[in-house]
Amino acid sequence: MFDSFAYKSVKIVIFTNKLNFLMPFGPLAVLVDELAGHNSWVFLLSLLGIIPLAERLGYATEQLAFYTGPTAGGLLNATFGNATELIISIFALRSQMIRVVQLSLLGSILSNMLLVLGCAFFCGGIVFYQKEQTFNKATAVVNSGLLLMAVMGLLFPALLHYTHGEAHFGKSELALSRFSSCIMLLAYAAYLFFQLRSQTNLYSSVYEEETHSEESSDEDEAPEISKWESVIWLSILTVWISVLSKYLVDAIEIASESLKIPVSFISVILLPIVGNAAEHASAIMFAMKDKLDISLGVAIGSSTQISMFGIPFCVVTGWIMGQPMDLNFQLFETATLFITVIVVAFLLQEGTSNYFKGLMLILCYLIVAASFFVHVDPPLSENELGSLKA
Template sequence: MTNKIFMLLTFIGVPLSIIGTLLHWSSILLFIIYCLTIIALASYMGRATESLAIVAGPRIGGLLNATFGNAVELIISIFSLKAGLVGIVLASLTGSVLGNLLLVAGLSFFVGGLKYKRQEFNIYDARHNSGLLMFAVMIAFVIPEVFSMNMNEDKKLTLSVGISIILIILYLAALFFKLVTHRGVYQHDTENVVHDEEAPEWGKGKAIAVLAIATVAVAYISEHLVHTFEVVAESFGWTEMFIGIIIVAIVGNAAEHASAVLMAFKNKMDIAVEIAIGSTLQVAMFVLPVLVIISLFFETSMPLLFSWQELIAMVSSVLLMVVISNDGESNWFEGLTLIAAYVILGIGFFLL
């Protein structure tokens, strides 16, 4: 039923997006159409990566899902940078970190916990990811803000680029560690369980083709979506920060939201956790640093500097997630706790 709704939204939304853009429809109407269409296209990206994940295993599958899920946000962010909307880009990436750690993981734990009293995932991966999360947010994000207080703009940008290069190198090293040198060393019992020999929905060729077509469509719509932000913000009284942290982040991560919750409902917690935490790490250690470097080629460069509200929100989310996930188990109450934290932060950013 859900797939049919997304199919209908896609086949109606894509033509309407093109027609509305050419005929210059109302920015608010176009904003709604663009967001719904991107979410529908993200569902196809999620289904395609899920098909590939069944063949590749939980780690590769989670990585693929996170990568193509973040591709939507990366595309939106690049066009936002091109338009000079640096504040929205930083806010959307903050929202992605908060959304993945609190909303995606929270919904996964909650929905899975309603069906199963106690769910387990790889405790070794959880602890490994916790260390990287602490490094990425509490070192790589907080340190630039502290040290840049007495720096001019050029030095701030130089510091940001240097940290970005280190983050990218460390992220690639982390992938090499998990997928090559220590693959299978920290195995978990649940990874050996066969889940009813599930067959992929689509073959490898079709899944890759769907991913490619959906990504191109998302790129086209995203380019026009960013031009509606100012009008929408003025019309609803929303701040640039709220649009980035809540609206853009939810739209950009729609594929991951759906996939992670579905995996948790099927008791495939290794994949669900890899999607939620792995996606956060990819945003913090790869997507954001890449955007900092890409911004050097645009008129407005983007230093790796967040507001104190954004930093405190991200640090609090990381600490909460580390405490909850470090035992390698989850239940519905832990999921509800994460969701409650996300709602509290959402109210704060809305009223800011």
């Protein structure tokens, strides 16, 4: 009987999703690394192997949310929604690749706000060409405010650095980053309470719409796997993503040299697209069903999670590891994020969308991608290298 349940669980999780044909690339990446060492093929194979794992991680989280209720389910989605990016970031921190951590997290925010939201607006606007789609403006305003707060957290350490206004060079900037990260985590916790408890009437329509759409899209309204099966699959997928993330991070610099692609482009553009591939597809599908509130929850909600939780979490984790991870994302990157948040907040203020707004966001993302393709990090000065070693 146990074998039949296990077989059914494996069949549902492994063999029912079309993206899972990419799963063999993960073991192949490990095999190539063992036989030929770190090279560009290891990077590419790991990148492809992580795509279905990220999607299945989201699936297992949704299944577990059936048993936990809406409040705990919201917390689960907040925790595991960007787990792939956080796992990659932790392994990059362990390898002292702080810039890869900063750039990949920044890229996740930019791709969700410009590419994902743009594609959702564009596809939804094409399908519903005769009318203007609408969404809950109140939730968009709250998320825009949090994103602006995140920009403030990243802006001040950069300004402190580039205006040479530090009381103690290399230390004040890091101390400010760690203090600001703790404040941002506190603000994110307050946001979760506000969203799930204090202002449930504000978000109830969104949750009811999401639940209804998920139920109508499935043949069976009941969960497909049990609670403990969901927990076991979450554990297995998290461990396997962790393994592939290590190979991916170790091969980034070699892949950058052999493929003639800047590390900044790989970190800001390629890694986030892979980590968010499943979310990209779901946001577009919901927009094409005129469920824009859910699309915004996927795109803008994910950006909020990364900016207010993911980035501060990595700063605190680096603090624990003894790594000088800070909120100084450099002037070019911080300016890019600031302009992106302003553009998206401006387009969301009316509470309506159409295909032209989507097209503008997609074109903005292409400009950002081209900018990072020609952007190279300036080398660290001797003072900066000394402060990092200290």
